[in-house]
Amino acid sequence: MHAAFGGLPRRLEQQSARPVSAPGSARKRQCRLAGTLALLALAGQLPAASGLRAQTHDRTISQYYHTTWTPRNGAPTNVRALAQTADGFLWLGTTAGLYRFDGIRFELYAPPRPQSLPGFGVSSLYALPDGGLWVGYYYVGGLSLIRGDSVTNFGTAEGVPPGSIYFITRDESGAVWAGATGGLARLDGGVWRRVGSDEGFTGNGASGVLLDRAGRLWVASDSGLFLRSASGGIAAERHTP
16 A cells, blocks of 8 residues: 655765774674764764664763764764664764774775675665665765675666655654655665655655654655655645745
8 A cells, every 4th residue: 555645834084994894792882882872963963863762861961971083083074874783883974985883993884895885975874673774875866775795776777766865764664765856765565666646745855754653754845744644544735835
């Protein structure tokens, strides 16, 4: 059953780093990363993070342990996206490439040859519960799915909307969505399919997304705000700003 949308009122400098090596202990990485996420968010470098859950609210910020990483410590600049995979690695999408952090070192990710990523500028990341990582790109557009040593790339020929990928998310049914300069798409049976007016989405592009507590998917577009109900039923009539 297709999802239906309806609108609501408006509202580096490249750092030198050696390629990623074999992973170590996931538990050790997760321990070393404790406190890192809060620091990066406070630094104002991260517009969004996927696969991360809020900590308890019984502590003040001064009660957390803080560590700072700068380019002098090998940290990349121009961080645009952040995600943590199930193995404990922290992934950073930057304008100069995809980096992986184990709590000690930042490493520029390079897939095993002859595989390659379609671009350097990473605009969005989403970590899957099974350990996979979706990567979206600026300008060249397209998506990559990283699973272990395997990299699968998806472009317009595979149904991905053209242009920069603004977001990647997953709804409660497990479906993966991607928004780009050129539209909105959903991964359906392993194939990316464009979401258009036949499903109630009439925006030219999809620039933002939110999955709310009720399981509804909100999508921001140049022509308004669209809503897909958790049941996939028909939503309210769209209103332009």
